[in-house]
Amino acid sequence: MTARDLGFARTGETIFGPVTFVLRAGGLLAIGGANGAGKTTLLHVLAGLLAPSMGTLATEFGEVGHAPGSSRVALVGHHNGLKLDLSARANLRFREALHGAEESQTVDKALAHVGLAGYESLALRELSAGQRRRVALAALARSRATLWLLDEPFANLDAEGRSLVSTLIAAQRERGGMVALTTHGADVLPADTTHCRLGAAT
Amino acid sequence: MTGTPVGAAAALFRRDLQLAVRRPDDALQPLLFAVIVAALFPFALGADATRLAPIAGGVAWVVALLSLLIGLDAVYRGDEEDGSLDQLLVSGQPLALLCAARMLAHWLVVGLPLVLVAPVLARLLGMPPNAWPVAIASLSLGTGVLVAIGHVCAALAVAAKRSVILVPLLVLPLAVPVLIFGAGAVQATLSGLSPTVPLLMLAAGLALAIPLAPLACAAALRLNAG
Numbered sequence: 314m315t316a317r318d319l320g321f322a323r324t325g326e327t328i329f330g331p332v333t334f335v336l337r338a339g340g341l342l343a344i345g346g347a348n349g350a351g352k353t354t355l356l357h358v359l360a361g362l363l364a365p366s367m368g369t370l371a372t373e374f375g376e377v378g379h380a381p382g383s384s385r386v387a388l389v390g391h392h393n394g395l396k397l398d399l400s401a402r403a404n405l406r407f408r409e410a411l412h413g414a415e416e417s418q419t420v421d422k423a424l425a426h427v428g429l430a431g432y433e434s435l436a437l438r439e440l441s442a443g444q445r446r447r448v449a450l451a452a453l454a455r456s457r458a459t460l461w462l463l464d465e466p467f468a469n470l471d472a473e474g475r476s477l478v479s480t481l482i483a484a485q486r487e488r489g490g491m492v493a494l495t496t497h498g499a500d501v502l503p504a505d506t507t508h509c510r511l512g513a514a515t
Numbered sequence: 516m517t518g519t520p521v522g523a524a525a526a527l528f529r530r531d532l533q534l535a536v537r538r539p540d541d542a543l544q545p546l547l548f549a550v551i552v553a554a555l556f557p558f559a560l561g562a563d564a565t566r567l568a569p570i571a572g573g574v575a576w577v578v579a580l581l582s583l584l585i586g587l588d589a590v591y592r593g594d595e596e597d598g599s600l601d602q603l604l605v606s607g608q609p610l611a612l613l614c615a616a617r618m619l620a621h622w623l624v625v626g627l628p629l630v631l632v633a634p635v636l637a638r639l640l641g642m643p644p645n646a647w648p649v650a651i652a653s654l655s656l657g658t659g660v661l662v663a664i665g666h667v668c669a670a671l672a673v674a675a676k677r678s679v680i681l682v683p684l685l686v687l688p689l690a691v692p693v694l695i696f697g698a699g700a701v702q703a704t705l706s707g708l709s710p711t712v713p714l715l716m717l718a719a720g721l722a723l724a725i726p727l728a729p730l731a732c733a734a735a736l737r738l739n740a741g
Binding site: 357360361362363383384385386387388390391392393394395396397398399403406407408409410411412413414436 | 518522523525526527529530533534537538596597598599601602603604605606607608740
């Protein structure tokens with residue numbers, strides 16, 4: 314994925330950019346910057362939710378781990394994209410139908426892996442914020458998307474949860490997938506991370 | 516398992532029905548509103564059938580239209596607020612198909628019950644029984660068109676801060692033709708005329724809405740993404 318002078322403006326006001334970076338297969342991109350610097354907006358541009366207002370973005374999706382019918386992009390945003398009135402299991406089943414999922418990882422296995430064994434049938438409303446985040450991570454773990462976009466993936470998690478995120482990211486990179494995440498700068502990231510710092514909003 | 520377009524749409528349809536079962540209040544509120552309003556008319560105008568019967572068709576249709584507006588603004592706002600909408604958008608599945616699945620689920624949850632209680636509304640409003648089948652037929656077709664229009668407007672207003680006010684304002688002008696033909700079909704029957712033409716107009720509206728509304732809905736959601 315190559316971004317050249319990428320930027321986004323809303324009603325004439327620049328939200329971020331221009332930024333330039335290259336993200337290769339197996340690479341990790343960390344997007345840093347102060348609050349309001351446009352980190353989330355950049356992620357949304359990378360996800361294809363927003364069209365860039367300047368510069369170019371070229372994404373080449375390798376076929377690594379990718380099967381026809383499954384989504385190319387996996388997004389874990391500020392909001393988990395889960396329904397609080399449904400159980401963890403129902404939420405994951407729905408996401409599987411929507412995005413496709415790794416067959417070897419069953420729903421219950423993925424939930425056990427993120428430490429939610431025994432909570433499969435409870436409505437998410439009854440779980441804590443950190444536990445809901447873990448359900449979103451279980452969905453991510455089952456994803457076969459080439460590009461992972463994670464908005465502050467370490468927020469709201471305990472030490473064990475944070476190391477879980479690191480493990481998931483490492484596994485995705487090992488498969489040859491790409492990961493882009495936003496960070497406040499306090500998170501521990503591998504040494505080979507590509508950094509991209511956004512300036513303060515003007 | 517891979518996420519096929521039809522499988523994804525079916526899963527979304529199932530999800531919306533499951534959510535309606537988990538939150539029955541949201542589904543029952545429009546129905547309760549319709550029955551209460553229809554029950555109040557005889558008290559306000561007197562139970563004299565000669566006064567109520569001539570306006571029964573129009574009143575039943577206004578009641579149905581207004582009750583469908585309840586909660587309409589939240590159709591896509593809920594998905595927007597919890598991030599589900601972003602998941603639908605990045606999935607790469609045909610968004611129009613997903614929108615169509617949501618419309619069908621919404622009609623089953625809100626529209627169909629309204630059609631089923633139509634005889635109750637008709638009885639409360641003193642509508643002569645010979646007009647009941649036409650009232651039910653016009654409501655079946657009309658509620659479908661109204662749900663389709665409503666979803667497009669809700670999708671357009673999903674990012675708006677005051678969508679509670681905005682959505683009804685967007686829907687009402689588009690809903691007026693549906694109201695005219697729907698109430699017109701019942702009135703025609705009551706005056707001894709054939710309701711065929713207004714019913715056919717409603718059917719034409721539905722035939723137009725079924726392919727076009729999901730496309731418009733998908734375009735509106737993409738416009739508001741991010």
